[in-house]
Amino acid sequence: MNHGKExxxxxxxSNVPIDVFVFYPFMESKTxxxxxxxxxxxxxxxxxxxxKCRWRFRKFNLISFEMxxxxxxxxxxxxxxxxxxxxxxxPKQYGYFESLNILPNLIEEYDVNITNSKQ
Known part of the structure; x- marks a missing residue:
C-alpha cells in the first residue's frame, strides 16, 4: 500500500472501466x-x-460534489x-500499452540491469 497501489x-x-490510484508525495523531487x-x-x-511506471503530477485539491x-x-x-x-x-483510440508511450509525465526510471542485459 505504501509504494504504488492501483x-x-x-x-x-455498463462494463465501464474505473481505475482508482493512490497518490504519494513526491519526496525525490528537487523542484x-x-x-x-x-x-x-x-x-x-x-x-x-x-x-512499475511512476507518473508525476503537480499539487491539486480534490473537488467534492453530491450525487x-x-x-x-x-x-x-x-x-x-x-x-x-x-x-x-x-475521443482517442488507444489502449493501455500505447498510453504508456504517449501520455505525459512518465518518470523514466529504467532499470539499468534490465536495459543493459538486452543490448
Missing amino acids: WSFACPK KSSAYWSATYNGLCNKMKYK LNKTFSIVPIEFIVERYGENYRI
Whole structure:
C-alpha cells in the first residue's frame, strides 16, 4: 500500500472501466514542479527500476460534489488537462500499452540491469 497501489474495476451494468490510484508525495523531487506520483503496471513498466511506471503530477485539491445523496471527491479539470492534454474532450483510440508511450509525465526510471542485459 505504501509504494504504488492501483485498483481496476468495471461497472457490472455498463462494463465501464474505473481505475482508482493512490497518490504519494513526491519526496525525490528537487523542484516544486511535481508534488505527487502514482503508479501503473505491466508492459514497459516491467523494465522500470521499481517494476512499475511512476507518473508525476503537480499539487491539486480534490473537488467534492453530491450525487444520489452521496458525496464524491474527484480531481479538478487542471489535473485532467495535465494528464491527458488540452484536447482531453476529443475521443482517442488507444489502449493501455500505447498510453504508456504517449501520455505525459512518465518518470523514466529504467532499470539499468534490465536495459543493459538486452543490448
